[in-house]
Amino acid sequence: MAKPDVEESQPAVIISGVRARILRFYERFLDLIVVVLIFVMLITLLASVVGVVWDVYETILSFREEAAIQGLVADVLSVFVLIELFRTFTDYLEFHRIRLRVLSEVAIVFVLRELFIGLYAHRLGPMDLIATAVLLAVLIGARIAAVQYAPKNPERD
Template identity: 30%
Template structure:
């Protein structure tokens, strides 16, 4: 009788692994598409600056390039997760540092910084830098 019940038992770990694999594959394809669209957008921005067709500017290109770097780091994080089934703190901190740097670059070009905002970003960058350094110096044991 017990063998009969084993046929109908659902292996929850296997279902969870399949769903996680499907979600990460979908996210990887979305990130890949976003990278392609982002690069095309940068090329169109450069073309518009060279030929003077649209307003935009250098700040927009810098912000777009930094956004591409963020997407590349996220892509790296998901590929690493698919291969090793863990998320490395260094990839996450790298992506977060790039996001903060992108905000700084965008703010510099439109001159929208005030004192508390700059102080907050500075503290955030310092904290992320310390976390990144500690994660490299003391990697998790396998």
């Protein structure tokens, strides 16, 4: 009688062993993709910093041109967005999840970038400002909630 129970439990063990191998392969493959994306982001970040340095040089040469200054402001703010995205990818590689706090910070930086560029270029109307303020309030609320209700287990956070 004990023999059929052992035979019935063995396929379940084999299936779970195969499932575990597939999940490990999947996790390793995702880690590889994220590492490649991190290198791409690092190259992009370095290219952006070089671009900002070049824009500073061009802005100094043509300081009176409004377009050059606007381009410099946009490029500097874009570097901050790339830094936040870089941090998101490295956090994913470390924790194997995207934390809401970090994602909301990326979104806040991106919205602030667009707000600053729009304000500097004088192309935002009152409704645009109200919509942006509401969006920022929601994102800041999401970040506060993510910090307030973060997992208590330090290994997972």
